Amino acid sequence: MSAAKGPRGRLPVVLRNPAFGAVWIAQVLTQASARMFQVGIVWWLVQYAAESEPGLASGAFLAVSTLPAVALAPVVAAVIARNPYRSVLAVAAAAAGLVAACTAAWAFTTPLPMGVAYGAALLISGCQALFDPCLTTSVPELVDDADIEAATGFELSTQSLAGLAGGLLGPLVVDAWGLPGIVAGCAGAYLLAAGLIGVTRFPGTAPRGTGAEGTRDGGAAAQLAEKPAPGSEQHAAPRRTLRRILAEMPFIRRVLLCFAAANVFTTAVFVVMPLYTASVLRADGATVALLEASLGIGTLAGSFTGGRLPGRPTSVGAVCLGLMAASFALPGILADRTAYAAAMVVAGWCVGAVGVRFVAFFQRLVPPADKPGFFAVMQSLLGATFPLASLLFGVLGDQISPRTLCLVQAIGLVPVAIALWWTGARGNAADERTYSPDTGATATAVAQPPGAAGSEESPSGQDPGHVPSDATTATATATAEGGAR
Numbered sequence: 449m450s451a452a453k454g455p456r457g458r459l460p461v462v463l464r465n466p467a468f469g470a471v472w473i474a475q476v477l478t479q480a481s482a483r484m485f486q487v488g489i490v491w492w493l494v495q496y497a498a499e500s501e502p503g504l505a506s507g508a509f510l511a512v513s514t515l516p517a518v519a520l521a522p523v524v525a526a527v528i529a530r531n532p533y534r535s536v537l538a539v540a541a542a543a544a545g546l547v548a549a550c551t552a553a554w555a556f557t558t559p560l561p562m563g564v565a566y567g568a569a570l571l572i573s574g575c576q577a578l579f580d581p582c583l584t585t586s587v588p589e590l591v592d593d594a595d596i597e598a599a600t601g602f603e604l605s606t607q608s609l610a611g612l613a614g615g616l617l618g619p620l621v622v623d624a625w626g627l628p629g630i631v632a633g634c635a636g637a638y639l640l641a642a643g644l645i646g647v648t649r650f651p652g653t654a655p656r657g658t659g660a661e662g663t664r665d666g667g668a669a670a671q672l673a674e675k676p677a678p679g680s681e682q683h684a685a686p687r688r689t690l691r692r693i694l695a696e697m698p699f700i701r702r703v704l705l706c707f708a709a710a711n712v713f714t715t716a717v718f719v720v721m722p723l724y725t726a727s728v729l730r731a732d733g734a735t736v737a738l739l740e741a742s743l744g745i746g747t748l749a750g751s752f753t754g755g756r757l758p759g760r761p762t763s764v765g766a767v768c769l770g771l772m773a774a775s776f777a778l779p780g781i782l783a784d785r786t787a788y789a790a791a792m793v794v795a796g797w798c799v800g801a802v803g804v805r806f807v808a809f810f811q812r813l814v815p816p817a818d819k820p821g822f823f824a825v826m827q828s829l830l831g832a833t834f835p836l837a838s839l840l841f842g843v844l845g846d847q848i849s850p851r852t853l854c855l856v857q858a859i860g861l862v863p864v865a866i867a868l869w870w871t872g873a874r875g876n877a878a879d880e881r882t883y884s885p886d887t888g889a890t891a892t893a894v895a896q897p898p899g900a901a902g903s904e905e906s907p908s909g910q911d912p913g914h915v916p917s918d919a920t921t922a923t924a925t926a927t928a929e930g931g932a933r
Contacts, residue, residue: 461595461602468590468599470648471537474641475583475603476610478541481637482576483614484621485548486513488630489565491619491736494722496627497562502726505562507719507842511835512566516574518831524578533586537579538645544575545638552635555628568631589650608748615740619722619733699871700813703762703806704829706868710769711833713860716841717743717776717795720857724850728783735785742792749793750800757801761809762872768798769865773858780854 462469490506498505528536551568554560584603591599621630694701725735757764775794778787810826845853 461591461598465591465595465599467648467650468587468595470644471583471586471590472603472606474537474541474644476606477637477641477644478544478576478579479607479610480614480617481544481548481634482572483611484618484630485569485572485614485634486510487615487618487736487740488622489569489618489627490718491722491733492622492627492630493562493565494726495622495733497565501846503719503723503842503845503847504839505842506722507838507840507845509566509569510718510838510842513569513573514831514834514838516570517577518835520574520577524581527578528582528585532650533582533589534645534648534650536582537586538642540575540579540582541638541645542642544572544579545635545642547571547575548631548635548638552628552632555626555631560627565627572634586650608744608751612741612744612748615744616737619736619740623733697814700810702871703765703868704826706765706864706871707806708829708833709867710861710864711830712837712840713776713857713864714772714795714799715834715837716853716857717792719838719841719845720850720853721792723845724779724788724854728779728850729785729788731785738785738789739792742789743796743799746793746796746798747800748796750797750802751804752800753797754801754804755808757805760872761805762868764805765802766865766869766872768802769861769868772798773861773865776854776861777858778854780851780858783851 462472489509493505493509494502547568551560551564554564584600587599587603588596617633618630621633694704721739722736725731725739729735754764759767772795775791775798778791841853841856844856848856
């Protein structure tokens with residue numbers, strides 16, 4: 449596929465490349481639907497379905513929704529590596545659409561049992577956990593080499609907007625049309641996405657196992673694959689185990705543990721938010737949508753401004769965690785919708801700022817050969833805390849007031865912020881010397897839940913040095929998602 453010339457060449461890649469444009473629309477449809485389904489069902493459980501234990505019901509639902517992205521990571525990697533990208537994307541979207549359509553048909557005829565809603569969430573999340581990383585991996589197959597960076601940036605930024613749109617629509621659709629309406633909407637969006645991908649021609653596809661998949665010149669790539677690069681036998685380093693990678697990077701290991709601990713308190717916002725709206729503010733789905741939008745807008749702002757913050761990454765991270773603790777404490781002290789929305793903007797900004805600084809920090813500090821394994825460990829470690837936080841705060845939400853839960857979130861972040869600052873002070877000279885704030889803040893943080901688009905370990909040909917920013921945003925919250933996700 450040759451690059452576009454003249455005025456057409458100045459158009460965004462999504463307009464001048466029909467194949468990428470169709471897949472991008474499918475991405476927006478699926479990711480907005482997944483987020484709308486998740487937020488909408490949580491609001492349905494809290495406001496309408498779970499009368500006795502809404503906290504446990506919503507926390508368990510969020511845990512179920514995020515498990516596939518963590519538990520199925522090896523399976524997802526194998527499926528993407530062995531099958532054509534278009535087939536994987538189309539089948540994943542179609543399967544999610546069929547599950548949602550069957551669930552909607554059930555909900556239209558009779559009240560839907562909560563167990564069925566949980567099962568549907570598990571299946572749809574599993575399909576989305578397959579769709580998202582495959583979509584990111586397929587970008588080099590869809591666009592010219594010169595457009596890869598633009599296409600990847602476009603995909604990562606729009607997935608954040610898709611999640612924001614889904615979070616806005618979820619509670620509003622539930623209040624307007626109930627559970628059948630939201631599930632039917634998700635079914636239609638997923639099936640439309642599957643149809644778009646099914647009629648889209650992926651240029652340069654080749655059967656897996658030929659060594660030419662994902663390229664535009666399959667024959668040449670296959671020939672090159674048969675010939676090792678000069679000196680590669682002498683210079684190729686053996687792939688190290690994940691345990692050894694972390695064992696040899698104690699400073700980064702401590703940083704990851706700090707963020708894993710922070711995630712337990714930050715990702716709980718998705719349990720606390722609907723409980724707070726229903727029992728403290730006595731408001732409807734429009735307020736949940738407002739709070740979701742506040743968090744998402746703050747995250748986007750933080751992703752664009754976080755790179756300009758002065759100081760070492762650990763110092764910036766510690767300050768942001770402290771500021772986030774203060775923002776969580778505000779609705780615990782003052783029961784006011786405007787105050788809560790403002791607090792979510794601040795918390796979201798902290799998410800974006802932390803994500804953009806640390807994704808660049810890790811990219812520069814981790815050796816290139818270790819990046820695939822390192823980011824796989826990071827995603828698993830940070831993503832695994834989301835189900836734990838959902839269940840823990842869900843159970844607590846049935847025992848104590850949501851205002852108290854806000855204070856628990858705030859208090860829990862304080863020692864983590866201190867530990868991160870101490871880690872940076874202890875390892876400053878030896879470990880943060882390679883980071884330059886002027887050149888390091890080049891990544892973009894995206895607010896997505898665990899399992900959002902862009903698996904960082906791509907056995908199917910993705911550059912191992914590229915890590916989608918949503919993997920790092922799990923360090924704060926998952927919008928979700930989710931670290932905010």
